Amino acid sequence: MRILLVEDHVALARQVMEALTEAGFVVDHAGDGEEGHFLGDTEPYDAVVLDLGLPVLDGLTVLKRWRAAGRNMPVLILTARDGWNEKVAGLNAGGDDYLTKPFIMAELVARVRALVRRAHGHSRPEIILGDLVVDTAAQRATLGGAAVRLTGLEYRLLTYLALHAGQVVSKTELTEHLYAQDFDRDSNTLEVVIGRLRKKLGDGRIETMRGQGYRLATA
Ligand code: CA
Numbered sequence: 001m002r003i004l005l006v007e008d009h010v011a012l013a014r015q016v017m018e019a020l021t022e023a024g025f026v027v028d029h030a031g032d033g034e035e036g037h038f039l040g041d042t043e044p045y046d047a048v049v050l051d052l053g054l055p056v057l058d059g060l061t062v063l064k065r066w067r068a069a070g071r072n073m074p075v076l077i078l079t080a081r082d083g084w085n086e087k088v089a090g091l092n093a094g095g096d097d098y099l100t101k102p103f104i105m106a107e108l109v110a111r112v113r114a115l116v117r118r119a120h121g122h123s124r125p126e127i128i129l130g131d132l133v134v135d136t137a138a139q140r141a142t143l144g145g146a147a148v149r150l151t152g153l154e155y156r157l158l159t160y161l162a163l164h165a166g167q168v169v170s171k172t173e174l175t176e177h178l179y180a181q182d183f184d185r186d187s188n189t190l191e192v193v194i195g196r197l198r199k200k201l202g203d204g205r206i207e208t209m210r211g212q213g214y215r216l217a218t219a
Pocket residue numbers: 007008009051052053054
């Protein structure tokens with residue numbers, strides 16, 4: 001799951017990036033509204049954390065432009081304390097949720113997870129696919145009740161496939177959602193990671209659709 005963070009406060013941005021990375025997300029960061037708008041307009045994100053008070057282009061304008069252009073990724077707005085009018089304006093402009101500064105990182109992570117989950121039609125944190133269970137809150141997977149040991153990248157791949165279980169997901173789409181912009185992909189190419197995941201989950205669970213991509217079985 002790939003998240004865009006648009007926040008100009010350097011120290012806060014670093015903390016948020018650390019918390020989201022630890023929670024199993026890959027994060028791209030933009031420090032002003034113009035760069036943030038560009039990234040959100042051109043890259044496919046699973047969710048955006050958007051500060052409203054931004055240099056160059058304010059967050060509300062960024063959000064309105066995305067929505068006007070049909071970009072419908074979930075957006076969590078960060079607002080200043082006591083800024084009730086900002087919250088209302090942000091939600092009316094197409095924001096999905098908001099958090100008031102200062103906030104607890106665990107709450108931000110939980111809200112981002114919930115937004116991503118709900119965007120895929122899941123109201124519960126566990127995605128149940130037969131005897132395979134992906135727990136997006138605990139960041140773990142079990143197979144027949146036993147924990148599956150996964151690297152961060154394997155977990156992200158499995159979560160993405162699980163949120164799209166039964167659907168064919170192309171290699172391009174997977175690559176775009178699993179790696180941050182500047183990630184060195186060489187030793188972790190998609191085929192290699194899929195291969196490792198197959199060994200851990202057992203044969204037949206991840207199908208290769210020739211020339212199209214991969215599909216995770218729903219049961
Ligand atoms: Ca700010």
